Amino acid sequence: MFSRAYRTAITVPPLVWVAVFLLVPYLLMFCYSFWSVSDSGTIVHSWNLDNYHELLNKPVYWQTLLRSMWIAARVMFFSMLLGYPLAYLLSFHAGGRKDLYYQLVIIPLWVSYLVRAYAWKTILGTDGVLNTLLQYAHLTSHPLDFLLYSPFAVVLTLTHIYTPFTFLPIYASLEHIPRNLVEASHDLGATPAQTFWRVIFPLSIPGVLAGATFAFVLSLGDFLAPLLLGGPSGIMISNIVVSLFGAAYNWPLGAAISLCMLTLVLGLIFLSERLEKKWSFS
Amino acid sequence: MATIAESVAGSGGELNSTSLLSIRSVAKHFGKNVVLRDISLEITEGEFLTILGESGSGKTTLLRILAGFEQSTSGEVWMQGERLDTQPPYRRRVNTVFQHYALFPHMTVEQNVGYGLAIAKRPAAEVESRVAEALAKVKMSAYAKSKPSKISGGQQQRIALARALVNRPRLLLLDEPLSALDANLRRQMQVELKALQREVGITFIFVTHDQEEAMVMSDRIALLRSGELEQVATPREIYNRPATSYTAQFIGHTNLLKADVRHGTAYCPPLQWLTSVPDGVALFSLRPECIRPASASPAATGSPALPTTVRFRAHLRDQAFHGATDLLRVESDGGLILTIRTASRDLPNSEAPLEFEFSAADAVPVRATSLGSNSESILGSNEEDRA
Numbered sequence: 001m002f003s004r005a006y007r008t009a010i011t012v013p014p015l016v017w018v019a020v021f022l023l024v025p026y027l028l029m030f031c032y033s034f035w036s037v038s039d040s041g042t043i044v045h046s047w048n049l050d051n052y053h054e055l056l057n058k059p060v061y062w063q064t065l066l067r068s069m070w071i072a073a074r075v076m077f078f079s080m081l082l083g084y085p086l087a088y089l090l091s092f093h094a095g096g097r098k099d100l101y102y103q104l105v106i107i108p109l110w111v112s113y114l115v116r117a118y119a120w121k122t123i124l125g126t127d128g129v130l131n132t133l134l135q136y137a138h139l140t141s142h143p144l145d146f147l148l149y150s151p152f153a154v155v156l157t158l159t160h161i162y163t164p165f166t167f168l169p170i171y172a173s174l175e176h177i178p179r180n181l182v183e184a185s186h187d188l189g190a191t192p193a194q195t196f197w198r199v200i201f202p203l204s205i206p207g208v209l210a211g212a213t214f215a216f217v218l219s220l221g222d223f224l225a226p227l228l229l230g231g232p233s234g235i236m237i238s239n240i241v242v243s244l245f246g247a248a249y250n251w252p253l254g255a256a257i258s259l260c261m262l263t264l265v266l267g268l269i270f271l272s273e274r275l276e277k278k279w280s281f282s
Numbered sequence: 283m284a285t286i287a288e289s290v291a292g293s294g295g296e297l298n299s300t301s302l303l304s305i306r307s308v309a310k311h312f313g314k315n316v317v318l319r320d321i322s323l324e325i326t327e328g329e330f331l332t333i334l335g336e337s338g339s340g341k342t343t344l345l346r347i348l349a350g351f352e353q354s355t356s357g358e359v360w361m362q363g364e365r366l367d368t369q370p371p372y373r374r375r376v377n378t379v380f381q382h383y384a385l386f387p388h389m390t391v392e393q394n395v396g397y398g399l400a401i402a403k404r405p406a407a408e409v410e411s412r413v414a415e416a417l418a419k420v421k422m423s424a425y426a427k428s429k430p431s432k433i434s435g436g437q438q439q440r441i442a443l444a445r446a447l448v449n450r451p452r453l454l455l456l457d458e459p460l461s462a463l464d465a466n467l468r469r470q471m472q473v474e475l476k477a478l479q480r481e482v483g484i485t486f487i488f489v490t491h492d493q494e495e496a497m498v499m500s501d502r503i504a505l506l507r508s509g510e511l512e513q514v515a516t517p518r519e520i521y522n523r524p525a526t527s528y529t530a531q532f533i534g535h536t537n538l539l540k541a542d543v544r545h546g547t548a549y550c551p552p553l554q555w556l557t558s559v560p561d562g563v564a565l566f567s568l569r570p571e572c573i574r575p576a577s578a579s580p581a582a583t584g585s586p587a588l589p590t591t592v593r594f595r596a597h598l599r600d601q602a603f604h605g606a607t608d609l610l611r612v613e614s615d616g617g618l619i620l621t622i623r624t625a626s627r628d629l630p631n632s633e634a635p636l637e638f639e640f641s642a643a644d645a646v647p648v649r650a651t652s653l654g655s656n657s658e659s660i661l662g663s664n665e666e667d668r669a
Contacts, residue, residue, distance in 0.1 A: 178382075180380050180381075181386060183384065187349060187350075187376075187377055187446075188372075188401060190401045199386060
């Protein structure tokens, strides 16, 4: 049994931390989203819904939000497409080398996000690695300009960055499947393909949901990849928020957008948790 | 090797029916580790065969080779004129009941049982009726819509059995299916399982490390020791006529007596008895229940002639109560320690020696094999004499 003083001593600091650095800022953001900015550039502490009206009435905001969601959805799709087979191969067919391959998948996570994003810039640029190679091989006569500064570049980079995040939960859920279930399925006459679709995949759904949520939520809020590689057509909602809090100096509008994003993301996480629970059996 | 062939041929002849499964010189190596060597075994249609052995004896590996989860290093397995060991597990008409049941957690009991039939693309109506029938057979109809996590271990066991039997396999493999159950439920399931096997008439190969379980349920027992077949025989035969010292010790309790045989008499001081074993050093197994308190006839005690009943005097060293019987540890005059099983009763708690006797025929000559080791021969040359 722990003494009361001990329990207080270990629970209070984290609670204070969360309150000061998480709850208070959120509360401030909530308040800001109902305030406005005067022409002289000062915050007017009068409560109104003007910011939310502006979000609904100016297409640029919700169009950017939709584009961001579309980019996030593609990142989610492609990182699943890469992450699932990778996790499956590692979990079921890597034999004794499992740990080595696992480390190889994880290592990129130790490299700075910025470095990985820049790496794609040097690969996709007009005189980047890819264009040089294509021209050298006479497949193209001039640099392909859709490669860089486009939603394509953003999706590619984010997929590269977030695939390990989808891989990890999927791998964990596959590792949790008792191997005798696979044997039982074979024993009852199911081919490896039938076993995959009837036993392995259904039991890995919690991992798939967690991985998909990671990829979607992290991509949705990303602002560095679109900043570095997106160009004007690859702008995402976070870039707008950043500029509203920075150069444009419209904190209230930025706070309103942030709050909408927060609500959206929390809703998605909640939904995903619910589904994960529905699909986990133990 | 000769003994294996002998015992297989001997028992096969006795059962006198058609062979279903033929295991021919199967061996399995994991790297340098030899798990199974030269296993040959014929299994007849409708038989309940138990593969008995300690952990590490290779019994589960042998079962996994039959199921197809493991490839044998050499040897062949045939089922009714069809090569079995080259086929993947999903093509074999063999089903398995797994040690930890291996029920699919995302499916209901009903879906679990119907899995094999659904895979085989049987019509829905047939699946439904056969699943219902199988569930009724294991008395689990009430749980058809439950998820496996909501039912007890014993109930999961029944479902695992129904899931295998519903496919009407030619051969059912059971990998220590009762080991996770508590003692009472286990005994009850042994009886039910045996009755079910008779009812459905499917050949069962049952793996266990529990010799009592093996005795209760099996038509024949194949005793594995360090990857080799030690003896294959009916429970009675294997208990009453153990071929080796390992068998005698592993199945039930026994007294192993090392005797000097000269001219048809075995000498193990202070005991001596008539035997047909050739001269030399020999090992005998004498079951504790074959020794009994001597009937009171003092005239016979001093008899110099070799009787078929062997009498000896011993001091009681220890008495353990086992319900219907007592297990006594006695020390004979010559310092020989023997274990004796008698009907439970209170023995006079005195220093006076007690008289015991046994029939010479109950001292069964056994080939010397030591527990847990591959190298035979406590007795060396003696073994070859009788091989």
